[in-house]
Amino acid sequence: MTKTTSFPDNQNFIQTLFFRLFFCYYILYAFPFPLEYIPFGHYFGMWTYDFWKWLVPIVAENIFHIDKELTLPNGSGDTTFNYIQVFTQLLIAILATTIWTLSSNKRKTHSKLYIYLIVYLRYYLAFYMLSYGSSKLFVNQFSSLSLFDLITPYGDSSPMGLMWNFMEYSDSYTIFSGVSEIIGGLLLMFRRTTKLGALVTFGVMLNVFMMNLSYDIPVKLFSSHLMIIALFILSPHLKSLTNFFILNKPAMPVSIDKYFVKRKLNIAGLIFKTIFILFLLITFTTNQIRRHNINRDIASYPELYGIYTINSFSKNGKEIIPLATDSLHWKKMVVDKYSTAIIKLDDSKEYYKNETDTTSRNLKLTLYRDSLSVYNLKYQKSDSILNLEGTYLQDTLKIELTKKDHTQFRLLKRGFNWINEYPYNR
Structure with a gap:
């Protein structure tokens, strides 16, 4: 059976235009990742933050006629600032795409650039999957029900508080969610498992995005971007997926070529990749263990708890x-x-x-x-x-x-039961 490349070499003008726009927008959106995680790289993060902090209010005032001071990014990722920042990034991406297209002497498919963009987005997506996944694995993102949660009347809960308490109640479900995200992130880091990783991650992020929409959790912008990235990573495989899942046709294997012609560059890339993966795993694990020990340290509770x-x-x-x-x-x-x-x-x-x-x-x-x-x-x-x-x-x-x-609250006392003669729904 002949191997086929997963990256289109015969893109039409619309496909080329869309790729350029997507490339410009997501580079703007993801930057300065991963530079802020290298030594002295936090300066890139500071400069980028200051740039948007300067530009976004200008766009808000001149396009949307918002003259009040904008709330800067905080625990909410869906502030007015965030929405206008995304709009500004899209405007810049459209401008860059226009200049790119007009200055191009001939139609180009950018197959190599297409490959490198997917590699970049694979690691960007994997980073956040491992970050959020490890936080859930060690039960830190949703720690445990507080005493305030136990005495708050059900009807006084916010939609977000309701969902948060739902996750905080069950460590097992929280851990399961974290493992799902970690599996997706790890699979994305290897080219042979990229397709499976993107499928797993898309399924996980679709669920997260729907929860954010349904329970008014202010991470809607970010979760939707991660979900779209997973779809884009799957884009080279859409034909084979369609053949396999829908048309009942053979799914042709995909060729996995080396990134560079020179052997030394491929070795250097492999070394960098290994260091990067080990860095993420060690950093996330140690940080989450430390947080877990602090959160679950009963001795640190107030004496009158x-x-x-x-x-x-x-x-x-x-x-x-x-x-x-x-x-x-x-x-x-x-x-x-x-x-x-x-x-x-x-x-x-x-x-x-x-x-x-x-x-x-x-x-x-x-x-x-x-x-x-x-x-x-x-x-x-x-x-x-x-x-x-x-x-x-x-x-x-x-x-x-x-x-x-x-501990005598019904919610904490009931526990898990394999056998239920009658539904215990209170």
């Missing part, structure tokens, strides 16, 4: 009758890993920075949005009873609380 309900609440020596109009009286106190919340009688929450001195048994709670609002309390524990006594502003407080066993 738990959910507390109020038994009695006294101000200036007088016990206060709980009324919904009382802005001081507590309903619950939740001491979580990184912050503490006081829940008032109207179910409103105030979040505090927790400073616990276990030697002097002193609890200091400072309101995040108002550093002058401070509780200075002495605490005493006896079994599930917690007594607090101290001051808040000008008032003297004395509070008795009972700690709830959070």
Whole structure:
């Protein structure tokens, strides 16, 4: 059977034009990868960030007539800044494609450039698959349900919070998702398994993209770009895939040629590839193990970690009758890993920075949005009873609380069962 090349040598003008546009756009989108991960390469990242930080507001003001200050990229990848940045990159890519086409003396198919672009995008996609996959494998991206999650009414959850809690509940499903992404990323790194890797990655990213759309998770732009990259990597194989899966025809094998004519260059490429793969695997693994150990270190939890309900609440020596109009009286106190919340009688929450001195048994709670609002309390524990006594502003407080066993929540207690005589849907 004759081997066939997977890269078209007889592209028509439209195909050539599309390739040039795709090439220009995705180089702009992915740059400065992977330069920011080499020694001193972070400067490329800084310069690129500063460039877009300068150009995007100009486009926003002159094309979209947005004169307000744009929110810079943060935990959300779907800010107005991000959308205008993508639009700006597309404009630049169209301009570059136009200049490229007009300055070309004859029609070119760019077969070699096509190969190198796919190689670049393979590693770009593999990098993020391994990054996100390792984060899930070590259960860091979705760590565990917080105490705040357990007491938040179901209807008060945001769509993103609902999905996040869904993933946080099950370590096994999170790990399965991570393994799927890692498998796709590893397969993309080798030419013989590129087709399978792109198929796996496209399936994984399609699911991620749909979850982002369905649960309003602000990574829609990025996940859609990764999904499109997987499709582009599959583009040389569309005919063979169609023959195999749809037309029931033989799928001709694809020739895998060396990148360079000179043997030394191919050896150098192989060495670079090996170093790059080892660097990614070692870096991601060590970083995720470190994060996992920190997140799951029970000893690092605050001493008063738990959910507390109020038994009695006294101000200036007088016990206060709980009324919904009382802005001081507590309903619950939740001491979580990184912050503490006081829940008032109207179910409103105030979040505090927790400073616990276990030697002097002193609890200091400072309101995040108002550093002058401070509780200075002495605490005493006896079994599930917690007594607090101290001051808040000008008032003297004395509070008795009972700690709830959070492991008794149905969600945590139910566990896994192979046999279910009846559906346990609550």
